[in-house]
Amino acid sequence: MSTPIEELSPRSKALETAAPSIERCKEHLSKNLPKMIIVEHTQLGYRVNKGPSELVQPDTKEKAEPFPFCGSSIWSDMDTFGLGISLYFRQLLFFVVVSLTAAIILIAATSHNADVCRHSGTGKNEKNKGLVIGSAAGCFPKDLRVGDNVVPDLLVCLCILIVTLLANRLEALVETRIDLSQQTPSDYSVQVLNPPEYVDNPDSYYEFFSDFFQNGQNREDVVAVTMSKDNGALIQLLAQRRAYMQDLIDFDARDARIRAESSSSEHEIIHDDAQPLSGFLQFLQPYLYPYGLLKTRAYAQAEKDRIEGDLRVKISLAIEDWKAPRRVVVTFATEASQHRALDAYETSGARRIISNWTGYEFDNNPRQLEGGTVLHVEKPVEPSEIFWHNSHVKFFEKCIRIFITLAITAGMLVIVSVVSIQLRGSWRFTLSVFITLVNATLPPFIKVITEMIERHADFGDLQDSMFLKLTAARWINTAVAVFISYSPRERLSADALSQVMLILLADAFLTPMIRIIDIYDLFLRYFVAPRQPTQRAANRLWTGADWNIAERYTDVSKTLFVGLFYAAAMPTSLFVTAAAMLTTFCADRFCILKKWRRVPELDAQLAKRTIGVVAIIIFVHAWSTMFFFLMWGTYTESFDDDDFNDETGDRAINCFTGLLECRVPNDKVTNAQKIAYQIFRPVGFIAFVVALWKFIGVEIKNTFFDLFCGGNNTQRSEPNLDNFRALSSDVHLYCPAVTHPNLDEPLLAAVVDGVPAHLLPVSDPIYHNVATQQEIAPLLGPDAPPVDDVIKRLFGRVTYYEPPQEHDAPLPPTKDTVQSQIELGNVHPPQPPPSQTPPLNSESPQIKLPPGWSVEQDASGKTYYIDHINKRTSWRPPPSAR
Structure with missing residues (x-):
C-alpha cells in the first residue's frame, strides 16, 4: 500500500x-551554487548566500550573482565560506610559497648534480637526464659536496622548522581576522555538557544565566535555550x-x-x-x-x-x-555575554569533580544550577556541524568502531604495499599509475567505511578521523611504497626517481583535472538522474558533487610529503610540488564555486592538525635526507664488491637500527657523507621534538589545562559589538x-x-x-x-525569548566600555530607562496565533498576548503569528 x-x-x-529534465536539473544546480550577497556594514562588504532560498539582494532585490573565479577578491572570497574552508585555501597558498622557496634554495644542488653526475660506464638506468635531471641518478659517492648538497638542504630544514613553530601564531591572526569579518551562532553561544537529568525545562537555564548576569532586572541577554535529548x-x-x-x-x-x-x-x-x-x-x-x-x-x-x-x-x-537531556546550548545577545559565561563557568574538570562528588565549595566556585550541579560549560561548534543523531552512542562504542576502521585501513595498506613490490619489475610506468589510481580510490573507500562504521559527535570529529587515516594511508601508498619497492642499491636509480617524479606530475596536472571532471558525479547526473520517478528525485542528484575537507587536506599533505621526502635525492621535485599546490588551489576554488555541494561550517580543527602533520613531514625529511646522503651514488659492476654487504648485496650502511641512527662504517663513506650524517642527525632530533610537540604535546597541554585550569587559560578575542538579533x-x-x-x-x-x-x-x-x-x-x-x-x-x-520593547532596549555598549568591563570581570549592560506605556488598542488585532498562545485585554483595554507553554506574557504577538 x-x-x-x-x-x-x-x-x-x-x-x-x-518527467525529469536535465535542463531543470541544471537550473536547480545553479540555484544551489554559492552567490554573493552584498552586506555593506560588514568588514568584507559581502557574504555567501544561505542557499536556494536567498537568490536576490536583500536591499535592492536584484539577482545575486555568483562569485567570480578571478578578481581582486580572490584572497578574501573564501572567508565568507567559514573559518575551516578559508584556512584551507590560505594554507594552500602558504604551501606554494614554502615549496617554491625550498626549491629555489636547492637550485645549487640541482645545478651541481646536473653538471658532475655525468660519468661514463654507468648503465641506462643511471643517466642524469630527462625527468631525473639534477637528481642523484648517475652520481658517484665522491660527487656529494657539503657546500652544494648538504648546506642547502640544511637551510630548507631550518626554514620550514621556523615557519612551523610560527604557524600557530600566524593562524591565530588569520582566525581573528576571519572571525571579525563574520558572526556565527558559535560566537554567541555556550553549551552545557553535563545537564542534570532532572532539569528538563529550558526556562531553568534561562533563569540561571540571565539572573547571573543581570540580577533578575533585565532578561534581554539570553536569546534562546536549546535542549536536546538522548x-x-x-x-x-x-x-x-x-x-x-x-x-x-x-x-x-x-x-x-x-x-x-x-x-x-x-x-x-x-x-x-x-x-x-x-x-x-x-x-x-x-x-x-x-x-x-x-x-x-x-x-x-x-x-x-x-x-x-x-x-x-x-x-x-x-x-x-524517560530520555534525559543530552546537551543544552544557551545563545546570548552579544559576544561579550558569551565571554563572561565562559570566564565564569568554563571551570576545570578537577573542580567540577570535587564539587559535584563531595559537595566541597571553592572560594571562587561558580554558582550551581538547581540541585547543586557545577556545570561543564564550553564554546560549541557551529550548529550545522553537530551530529544530533549520534547523541545515543557511548564513548566505549565509539572507540571500538574507530579501532575497526583502523584495522580495515591497515589491512588494505598491507595489500597495496605487497602489490607495489610485485609491480616494480614490470613496465616502467606501471608502479606510478598504480599508486595514482590507489590515491584516487583511497578517499571514497575510507569515507565509506568511516561513515558506515564510526559514530562521531560532530562533523569536525568525523573529518578529523578521516584525516588521520587518509594521511597515513596516502603517505604509505605514495612515498613509502615506492621506497620499499626498490632495494637500497636501486633507490637512487633513474628508474626509482622517475617513478616519484611521475607521481608528482600526476598530482600537479592529472589529479586536478580528474577532480574537475568528476566522472562519478557525471554518472549520477546524466545516467541516474533521468531515471528517477520525479523531478524532485532527479534534482537531489544535482545539488553538487560530494566532497570532504579531510580528503583535500590529506591530498595536499601527501604531495608535500613526497616532495620533501625525495628533496635531497631529487631537488627538482619541490618545483613540481609548488606547481601541484598552485593547480590544487585553482581547481578547488573552481569546484567550490561551480561544482561542489555545500558542507557544514567548519572550525580550525583540521588546519591546526595540519600544522602538526607538517612538523612530522620535516622530521621524515631529515631522516630521508640523512639516508639518501649516506647511500649517495650509483654503483656499477666496476665497483669493488667490498663496498657491499656480502649477504644481501646492499651497502653495509644501515639506517634502520634505531631512531635517527645509522650504522656507518668509516671506510665505506666519504668525508662529505660523514659530515651530512653528523649534521642531519641532531637536526632530525630537533624536528622530532617539534613534531612530537605539535602533534601530541599540544593535545596533552590542552587536556592538562582543561583538567586543572579550565577557561582561565583561554585567550579570547575582542568581542564583536553586533547583537545576535540584528544579524542577517x-x-x-x-x-x-x-x-x-x-x-x-x-x-x-x-x-x-x-x-x-x-x-x-x-x-x-x-x-x-x-x-x-x-x-x-x-x-x-x-x-x-x-x-x-x-x-x-x-x-x-x-x-x-523575545527582546524587550524597542524603547526599553538598553543602548549598546561601546567598544571601549565592553573591553574595560571584561578586564574587571563583572560586565553588566546599562540598565534600561523606565518603561513607557504601550499604546491603547480598542480591539484585539485579527491575527492567527500559533498553538499555545492566546490574546487578552487588561482593565484599561490594552492588548497583551499569553504564552501558555512558557508561562509568559508580552505586549507584542509572537513572531510566528500571522
Missing part, C-alpha cells in the same frame, strides 16, 4: 510531476521513515503522470517496481538504493513498514525509559536536526513553537519536523499517554 500524497505537506504536493537512534529512524515516504510519493506522482499522458485506466499501467527484486539484484539493492539505483516501490514500502514497526517498539520503550537571516539558532541523503532539507527533531522561522535551518518548520503530533500519533499504541506528553518525553525543545 503506497503512502498517499495527503500524508505530507502541501509543499510536497506541488513538487514537479513531469534520542539519536529514534530520530534516525524517523528520518529514514520520512525518506521512504517521500520515495513512495515520488512513485505515486510518476504513476499519475503516466496515467495522464497515456489516458489509460489505472489497472492497465504495470510497473516492474511493484514486485520485489530477486537474486543478486536483491542483495545489491540496499547498497545501491541510496544512490538512486535499483529504486522500486516494493522495496520502499517494505522498508517503511519495517521502520515503522521498529519505531513503535522504540517509542513504547522510550515512554517508560543566514544565522540560525542551535536546533536538534537530522539529515538524510534522500531529503531536500534537514528534519528538525525538537519542539520549536514560538521560535521565529528565520532562526531555524529549514524553509518550513512545520513540515520539516519529526517532533509533531502528525508524525508521532500514528506510531503510538492504544494505551499510550497523550501524544503531547510523549513528544515532551522523546524530544528536546528550542525556546526563544
